[in-house]
Amino acid sequence: VADATARDLGEAGLISAVAARLPQGSGVLLGPGDDAAVVAAPDGRVVATTDVLVEGVHFRRDWSPAYAVGRKAAAANLADVAAMGAVPTALLVGLAAPGDLPVEWALGLADGLRDEAAVVGASVVGGDTVRGDAVVVSVTALGDLGGRAPVTRAGARAGDVVVGVGLLSWSALGLRALLVPDLEERLAGLLPGLLPSAREALDRAVDEHRSPTVPYSAGPALADLGATAMCDASDGLVADLLSMAVASGVRVELEREGVEALDGDRQWLRDVLGDDAVEHALLHGGEGHALLATVPSPALPAAERLGGVRLGRVVAGEGVGWRTGGELVPEGWEHFS
Amino acid sequence: VADATARDLGEAGLISAVAARLPQGSGVLLGPGDDAAVVAAPDGRVVATTDVLVEGVHFRRDWSPAYAVGRKAAAANLADVAAMGAVPTALLVGLAAPGDLPVEWALGLADGLRDEAAVVGASVVGGDTVRGDAVVVSVTALGDLGGRAPVTRAGARAGDVVVGVGLLSWSALGLRALLVPDLEERLAGLLPGLLPSAREALDRAVDEHRSPTVPYSAGPALADLGATAMCDASDGLVADLLSMAVASGVRVELEREGVEALDGDRQWLRDVLGDDAVEHALLHGGEGHALLATVPSPALPAAERLGGVRLGRVVAGEGVGWRTGGELVPEGWEHFS
Numbered sequence: 168v169a170d171a172t173a174r175d176l177g178e179a180g181l182i183s184a185v186a187a188r189l190p191q192g193s194g195v196l197l198g199p200g201d202d203a204a205v206v207a208a209p210d211g212r213v214v215a216t217t218d219v220l221v222e223g224v225h226f227r228r229d230w231s232p233a234y235a236v237g238r239k240a241a242a243a244n245l246a247d248v249a250a251m252g253a254v255p256t257a258l259l260v261g262l263a264a265p266g267d268l269p270v271e272w273a274l275g276l277a278d279g280l281r282d283e284a285a286v287v288g289a290s291v292v293g294g295d296t297v298r299g300d301a302v303v304v305s306v307t308a309l310g311d312l313g314g315r316a317p318v319t320r321a322g323a324r325a326g327d328v329v330v331g332v333g334l335l336s337w338s339a340l341g342l343r344a345l346l347v348p349d350l351e352e353r354l355a356g357l358l359p360g361l362l363p364s365a366r367e368a369l370d371r372a373v374d375e376h377r378s379p380t381v382p383y384s385a386g387p388a389l390a391d392l393g394a395t396a397m398c399d400a401s402d403g404l405v406a407d408l409l410s411m412a413v414a415s416g417v418r419v420e421l422e423r424e425g426v427e428a429l430d431g432d433r434q435w436l437r438d439v440l441g442d443d444a445v446e447h448a449l450l451h452g453g454e455g456h457a458l459l460a461t462v463p464s465p466a467l468p469a470a471e472r473l474g475g476v477r478l479g480r481v482v483a484g485e486g487v488g489w490r491t492g493g494e495l496v497p498e499g500w501e502h503f504s
Numbered sequence: 505v506a507d508a509t510a511r512d513l514g515e516a517g518l519i520s521a522v523a524a525r526l527p528q529g530s531g532v533l534l535g536p537g538d539d540a541a542v543v544a545a546p547d548g549r550v551v552a553t554t555d556v557l558v559e560g561v562h563f564r565r566d567w568s569p570a571y572a573v574g575r576k577a578a579a580a581n582l583a584d585v586a587a588m589g590a591v592p593t594a595l596l597v598g599l600a601a602p603g604d605l606p607v608e609w610a611l612g613l614a615d616g617l618r619d620e621a622a623v624v625g626a627s628v629v630g631g632d633t634v635r636g637d638a639v640v641v642s643v644t645a646l647g648d649l650g651g652r653a654p655v656t657r658a659g660a661r662a663g664d665v666v667v668g669v670g671l672l673s674w675s676a677l678g679l680r681a682l683l684v685p686d687l688e689e690r691l692a693g694l695l696p697g698l699l700p701s702a703r704e705a706l707d708r709a710v711d712e713h714r715s716p717t718v719p720y721s722a723g724p725a726l727a728d729l730g731a732t733a734m735c736d737a738s739d740g741l742v743a744d745l746l747s748m749a750v751a752s753g754v755r756v757e758l759e760r761e762g763v764e765a766l767d768g769d770r771q772w773l774r775d776v777l778g779d780d781a782v783e784h785a786l787l788h789g790g791e792g793h794a795l796l797a798t799v800p801s802p803a804l805p806a807a808e809r810l811g812g813v814r815l816g817r818v819v820a821g822e823g824v825g826w827r828t829g830g831e832l833v834p835e836g837w838e839h840f841s
Contacts, residue, residue, distance in 0.1 A: 203552060296556075
């Protein structure tokens with residue numbers, strides 16, 4: 168089995184092998200194997216979102232092991248559920264893959280999806296496996312609001328504080344590290360005693376790119392604190408805040424100190440990758456899945472106890488800029504360019 | 505806009521253009537445009553299923569207009585929900601597409617998804633659009649059981665009657681018609697007076713292949729009649745009944761008369777495509793999305809009033825065969841071969 172391909176096992180065999188690795192939580196009333204799954208929706212509403220990852224666009228099989236791709240695909244969707252103020256309950260996975268895909272790869276993917284779902288108590292409840300030239304992983308996440316009103320992008324009000332939880336730029340900087348052709352030369356330019364710390368920071372960034380860490384529980388917790396708007400920062404800080412500003416009819420002003428504080432010490436990354444790369448990743452790097460919320464200012468201390476960092480404030484107007492002046496416009500990733 | 509490509513509009517522009525064409529039903533509490541959608545799940549449970557269609561494997565852009573691909577992708581998923589005894593409520597759609605995909609194609613796809621969903625009162629509530637080399641359409645359908653127990657493949661009991669609703673072979677015969685290289689020669693061999701009827705039958709089969717007609721409402725209705733097991737026939741009659749027989753620990757015996765009756769008059773297709781093709785499509789043709797159910801025999805008359813046709817019976821044992829003798833084994837489509 169270790170050397171088998173998808174073609175060797177066939178669709179049914181592959182699905183059986185994958186399903187056997189997927190424990191089902193108590194909220195799963197019917198798991199994989201039938202025409203459809205049945206999942207508890209105790210709230211009487213279900214939150215649902217879909218994200219697609221394509222080989223060569225969102226991941227490379229030579230850069231990311233299958234397990235990391237699974238964790239990342241799950242994280243992208245689970246973060247969207249959390250950003251509504253909901254708790255994820257289930258994942259469904261559509262996989263298109265060439266016939267020569269090693270079964271080990273499919274199983275690694277399933278393990279990654281399973282383990283990331285388990286972080287929030289969710290289960291992989293179903294899916295479909297078909298033949299395709301490239302690997303395409305389409306994940307749908309379901310979630311339960313537990314009685315909360317969904318927190319959209321449209322509720323931010325002037326006077327609210329903008330809070331971030333999680334990492335903004337590390338994933339983008341990890342991708343940068345993978346892409347820089349002269350990384351070893353740059354590292355060689357450091358004093359030898361500094362090398363281990365620099366390598367550690369780069370490894371951490373690359374890990375974050377391969378499978379991001381997402382502060383899932385902060386989503387429902389910020390909703391409970393009265394968050395007026397929320398989203399994840401998967402398109403980049405400026406792009407996602409702008410979409411929130413547009414939806415809410417307000418202006419967001421960022422404060423440099425808070426934005427820098429959210430991501431912690433990245434001096435090693437500055438030394439190796441350069442100030443411009445770090446600045447761009449902070450403002451425009453995607454796939455980081457920090458949660459961004461606007462909260463009434465009295466809720467700020469409680470948000471800080473959840474790990475939230477004040478990034479700025481909501482004012483009347485439109486667009487996104489620095490509080491000290493200067494407009495910010497998205498320089499994001501365009502999928503079709 | 506008529507000549508625009510996905511690349512011209514960009515991801516956000518494409519998503520906006522698509523979302524603008526998607527009306528949201530009353531069960532949709534939050535539609536497209538935020539991190540996730542919110543859909544009513546009044547039953548406190550949600551039925552969920554995912555199917556993936558790949559260009560060149562499940563459809564060809566030169567054979568099927570985008571609208572038909574959308575209807576077919578929706579139908580495959582909505583049928584799975586109906587086969588659990590549930591009423592579909594929502595679709596989510598992941599689309600991978602090359603940058604030169606005409607926007608018209610994406611809009612046609614959305615229209616097809618929307619219109620097939622509307623047949624059952626469901627809405628397209630969300631999705632994702634990314635770049636990929638081939639067109640891959642991944643659809644997730646959600647549904648509500650309305651208090652019914654889900655009807656799995658595992659509940660068939662000896663003594664039950666096997667009932668089919670919908671068309672088994674027309675879709676597979678439509679594909680056959682598209683694939684036969686000498687179709688015009690075969691048609692020319694008919695008497696001229698017979699040609700219009702033969703062409704009409706072929707057109708109907710091709711239409712059925714491009715976007716199948718599914719007896720959605722029969723799913724919940726058969727559940728209400730006490731169906732003990734149910735599935736759709738998307739892998740082919742024998743393959744799907746075998747999976748039901750295995751899951752239920754029983755044997756299914758088919759009756760030739762009923763199986764022939766379900767698909768109605770296909771004499772024209774026999775004349776043009778041959779007896780072997782018709783026989784193979786009947787037993788093994790996939791993508792037809794007839795619903796197959798086992799019901800206690802007293803429920804047969806009520807099932808017939810729903811359009812159900814008796815296809816055979818459930819007996820002790822294993823496997824699938826003809827009642828008159830002879831074993832039937834799947835000769836289905838293998839995705840990875």
